[in-house]
Structures are given as structure tokens and as C-alpha cells.
């Protein structure tokens with residue numbers, strides 16, 4: 001085919017055969033699909049982009065231009081169908097350079113004193129040594145990260161799952177409290193803070209919503225979140241959003257020596273900092289501030305749900321570091337829960353993914369702290385009968401019956417709970433509740449094993465309710481996180497027989513082919529766009545990180561943190577799976593190694609080997625894995641000299657506390673084990689080291705003094 005200047009010029013690309021020749025276009029689209037997928041993986045998966053954002057955008061634009069010219073050549077794996085691509089289809093994803101963590105919570109005054117004592121133990125500080133804090137109101141909104149380069153706002157991102165959020169830059173620019181430029185800021189800095197809505201503005205917004213026939217928001221926090229996550233920034237601009245800055249990350253130069261001074265500096269840069277913030281020189285001052293703020297809570301004009309205590313000295317913050325998801329140097333001291341009275345209208349049974357039958361209270365809807373509550377967890381049958389986990393009475397032994405008047409509470413964002421029952425209002429016909437003897441979903445026997453609080457369905461893999469719950473877990477946020485496939489959609493697709501196990505999700509495109517979008521779109525709740533988006537989201541997850549895959553399996557006791565730990569320890573799926581099979585006899589090297597991982601106990605290890613010993617599970621995994629690419633996982637910090645090494649600390653250390661030594665080693669990618677085995681790389685022996693040192697010597701494991709160890713860390 002002859003190229004004509006007219007055809008090539010509108011995209012500004014001359015001599016581009018792909019824009020005029022069908023065959024060249026198909027070849028180029030195939031090449032672009034592979035190349036863009038590779039850059040996506042490098043960017044999102046390995047966090048190591050190989051090309052600039054501009055070069056990446058140019059590839060995407062080229063792909064879009066060719067597709068616009070030859071729409072029928074658009075591939076099922078086209079980058080334009082993938083989530084997080086064009087802003088109009090949703091928000092772009094932003095990987096946080098420094099994760100956005102949450103805070104450890106406390107509810108009682110004693111916990112503030114324990115916090116102080118814990119910090120002192122960690123740092124090796126005497127109980128009378130000075131230790132100052134900053135106390136800040138805990139704003140009940142949603143956190144936002146704002147990147148400023150050369151003093152200009154360049155990126156705004158929501159927290160998301162802490163590692164990856166959404167690009168809401170255009171929306172953030174419409175918030176009056178968020179400055180477009182900062183005065184006297186470091187060359188690069190990420191400001192973190194909370195977006196919230198004031199009470200008066202919230203009431204006015206809800207009145208406008210009602211007048212327009214739209215659903216009102218449940219509370220200011222939901223209103224703020226809904227307003228910031230609008231696809232059209234013009235809508236956000238009309239919403240009365242506010243912002244308070246409270247921290248920062250990735251600054252190109254130190255911001256200040258203390259938290260208090262840093263907040264002052266943020267204020268001087270032009271950022272709004274909460275005026276209630278106080279420096280407190282000890283626990284008593286923190287608690288006095290907490291009491292004072294709680295008393296004035298209703299007069300502030302915006303929602304706060306507690307006070308955040310932060311160690312003031314940033315050098316100490318640095319030493320204290322982080323646990324898996326929370327900083328050691330901060331504590332959120334929440335205000336007491338809000339309570340309401342309502343009627344227990346029924347008790348329903350939910351079947352979990354491991355077969356646990358959980359009773360749930362159906363409540364007459366009631367507003368608790370601004371949120372309408374209509375159900376609450378009842379934990380297990382003992383809890384309903386008035387017995388705690390240790391067999392002792394709870395609610396002074398009062399049981400719960402359908403028809404009872406109960407008090408319910410919500411603490412922060414915790415699921416609502418039943419607090420107590422008012423026996424004086426019990427209907428005379430109310431009967432004690434009897435736990436089910438069969439599973440309400442599959443009819444299999446429900447048994448409660450000795451020593452267990454839960455009753456379980458014995459239907460196992462044949463119980464449809466368990467299968468649905470496993471699938472919900474599989475697609476959940478910390479697992480495969482398939483956008484557009486939430487709990488409701490999983491239930492519907494299972495009910496219609498489209499999916500029964502994880503592999504079916506990835507088989508959907510091939511099974512239902514081109515007609516899939518059409519078929520799906522005719523169902524309840526699906527439109528052409530959401531159906532197409534779902535298929536794009538499924539494609540985008542065909543490559544998955546090892547940690548997410550392990551978590552997604554839904555093995556009992558394996559949470560997100562232990563999944564990440566296992567992924568780091570074994571590195572690849574092949575190594576992990578082989579080790580789990582080798583550990584099956586619950587003895588031998590593979591089993592010992594599994595147990596030597598910090599955070600892995602007998603229960604978790606047992607659950608893992610049981611899972612892999614089950615033929616059904618292995619077959620389902622085989623069906624799934626042929627459809628996926630599993631990304632290997634590097635140890636926490638590959639470049640560190642101790643990354644991937646197993647270390648045992650023994651004896652008393654002098655230069656740092658045991659907790660600090662452990663935290664530092666883990667932060668550098670080492671595994672800290674409690675006992676010495678042939679797999680141990682180093683034993684760090686302090687004074688009075690005993691049997692572990694002897695064992696290390698017997699096994700020929702390298703023994704280091706505390707000084708040797710510190711020298712090794714610093715290279």
C-alpha cells in the first residue's frame with residue numbers, strides 16, 4: 001500500500017507504516033502490547049521504571065493512535081484496556097516511594113504509659129530521662145500525599161493500600177487549602193496530611209444532594225472521600241474540601257530536627273497545620289491534652305476520632321523505625337466509642353472461607369456516631385451465651401436472644417459490636433439461641449472441635465458458601481485486587497455458574513470470548529463499560545507478585561504480613577511450593593526452616609503444609625498457575641550486606657536493645673530467628689551468651705560480636 005502524506009501527518013509521525021498498513025499495524029500493536037506490559041511490570045511490580053514517564057506516555061499514545069486508525073485490530077491484551085491507563089477510565093495508579101502507613105491504636109489511658117515505657121525500653125532510656133512528644137488531633141478524613149518539586153505541586157495521590165494509591169492531582173488542585181506553590185521548601189518533598197470536610201459544609205452539601213434527589217453521604221469522612229475521588233475535577237471543585245498537613249516523606253534535605261519544628265516549617269511554607277497541635281513533655285501532659293480535646297471535640301467544627309502522639313525528636317523516630325504497617329514512634333489514642341440502643345431482630349449465620357460459621361446480629365437500623373448500623377458481629381456461640389474465650393462470663397453472663405434490646409458501639413472504623421443487653425426489656429417469649437447443627441449453605445454437619453470456639457461446616461471443598469468466600473478473598477484488595485470484581489460481583493458470577501474457583505476468573509476471556517462483554521453487560525449491574533473494564537482488570541492481573549499470590553490462597557492463619565514474609569524468604573513460587581511439599585512430614589530440614597522464620601509458628605506452618613498436602617488444592621493451583629506469571633520477590637533490601645541472611649541474637653547486647661537490633665536487621669532484609677540451625681548465617685553473641693553460642697560453634701555457624709555485626713551493617 002502506498003503511503004500518502006495526508007494519512008501520516010495527522011499524528012505528526014511521518015513514514016509510519018503502522019498508521020496506514022493493516023499488517024504493519026497489527027505487528028506494531030503486538031510489539032507495543034509486549035513492550036508496554038514490560039514497562040508496567042517494571043514500574044508497578046519491581047518499582048524500577050526503565051524509561052521516563054514521558055517516553056512511556058508516548059508509547060501509550062502511539063498504541064492509541066494505531067487503534068484509532070484500525071479499531072478492529074485492538075488486541076484483547078491491549079494496553080489501552082488495562083486498568084490505571086487513561087485518566088478518563090479511572091484514576092492512574094501511583095506507587096508510593098515511601099509506603100503510607102497507618103497508626104497503632106490505643107483506647108485506654110494506661111496504654112499511653114505503656115507506649116512511653118515501650119519506647120524507653122527500645123531506646124534504652126531511663127524512666128526519668130526526658131522524652132518529649134507532639135500531640136496532634138487525629139483528623140477523621142482520608143490521607144493524601146502531595147508531591148512538590150521546586151516548590152510546585154506535581155502529584156497528589158490517595159493512600160490506596162499504602163503501597164499504591166490513585167492519582168488525584170487534578171482534583172487536589174481544586175482544594176483551596178492545598179497550595180499550588182510552597183515558599184522555602186526543599187527542592188523535592190512529599191507532604192502528607194488529611195483531607196476532611198467541616199460539619200457546616202457537610203450539612204450544606206447533604207442538603208444540596210437531597211434537593212437534587214441524590215443520596216446523602218453518611219458522614220463527613222465519606223463525603224470527603226467521595227468528593228476527592230470524583231472523575232471530573234469540576235465536581236470536586238464544588239465540594240468544600242479542606243486539608244491539614246501533618247507529616248512528610250522523601251524530602252531532598254532534612255526538614256527540621258523535631259516533629260514540632262517540622263510542623264512549624266510546613267506552616268511557614270504555606271501549608272495548613274492544625275492549630276490544636278501541642279508539644280507535651282510526658283505521659284501526664286499527653287493525657288491532659290487528650291481529656292481537654294475530648295471535652296472540646298464537638299466545638300471544633302470537624303470530626304476528630306482521637307489524638308496522635310508522636311515522639312518529637314526525629315533522630316529518635318529514625319531509631320525507632322517501623323513495624324510491618326505502623327511506626328513505633330507514634331500512637332493513635334482514640335476517643336471512647338459511641339454507643340446506641342436498638343433491637344436484635346435476628347441472628348444469621350455467615351459461612352467463612354475456611355468453613356467457620358459466624359453468627360451475625362441483624363439489628364433494627366440505628367445511627368451510631370454518624371453511621372447507620374444494621375448488623376454487628378457476634379463472634380461465636382459462646383459470645384452469644386455470655387461466655388468469653390477463657391470460659392469466664394462476659395456481660396456478667398447475660399445471653400443474647402432474638403427480640404432483645406441491646407446496646408451497640410463502634411470504635412473508630414472497627415466493625416460494630418454488641419456491647420450489652422437490657423434484660424428488663426426482654427420479651428417474655430424470647431428463647432435462648434441454639435447454634436445450628438448443619439451448615440446453612442450446604443447442609444453438611446457443623447461441628448465444634450474440642451478447644452475451639454468456632455463451629456465449622458464439614459462440607460470443605462463441596463460447600464458452595466466456602467467457595468464463594470474463598471473467591472472473594474482471592475480478588476480482595478491485598479490479594480489479586482481485581483478492579484470491578486468485588487464481593488457482590490463474585491456472588492453473582494458464582495450463582496450463575498460463571499466461576500467456581502480462581503482459575504475460572506482467568507479463563508473467563510477465553511471461555512466467553514468476544515461475546516463475554518455482551519453477555520455480562522446484559523446482567524444486573526453491568527454496563528458495556530464496566531464489563532469491558534472487568535476484562536481489562538483481569539488481564540492486568542495475569543502477572544502477580546509472589547506475596548499477593550500466597551495471601552490470595554486463603555490458607556488459614558496466613559495474613560498479608562506472613563504472606564510477604566514467606567514470599568521474601570522463598571523468593572519464587574517454585575521454591576515456595578517445593579518447600580511446602582518437602583515440609584509435609586512436619587519434620588526435617590524444610591519444616592525446620594519454615595519454623596525458623598520469624599513470625600511463623602507451628603499453627604501457621606501446619607496450616608500451610610496441610611493446604612499443600614490436599615490434592616484438590618494442588619489441582620486447583622495447577623489450573624490457576626498455567627494462566628499466570630508469578631513475579632519473584634527479592635529480600636527486603638537486596639543491596640544490604642545482610643539481605644536474605646538468617647541471624648540469631650543471643651546474650652545481652654550493649655549498644656542497642658534486642659528489639660532495636662531485631663528491627664534494624666529486618667529493615668535491612670535479614671531474617672531474625674529465635675533458634676540456631678545449620679541454616680543460620682550469623683549468630684550475634686553479646687555478653688553471657690550460652691547454649692545458642694555453643695550450638696553455633698558446634699554447627700560451624702559464623703559468630704559475630706555486637707561490634708562486628710554493626711561494622712557489617714554499615715559496610
Ligand code: IVH
Nearest residue numbers: 101102103136137138139142143246308327
Ligand atoms: S501520622 C506513619 N497524624 O490516621 C503514620 N495520621 O489511623 C502517618 N491521621 O492513615 C500518619 N490525623 O490518615 C498522622 N495527625 C495525624 C493524623 C493522622 C489523622 C490519619 C491518617 C492515617 C490514619 C491512621
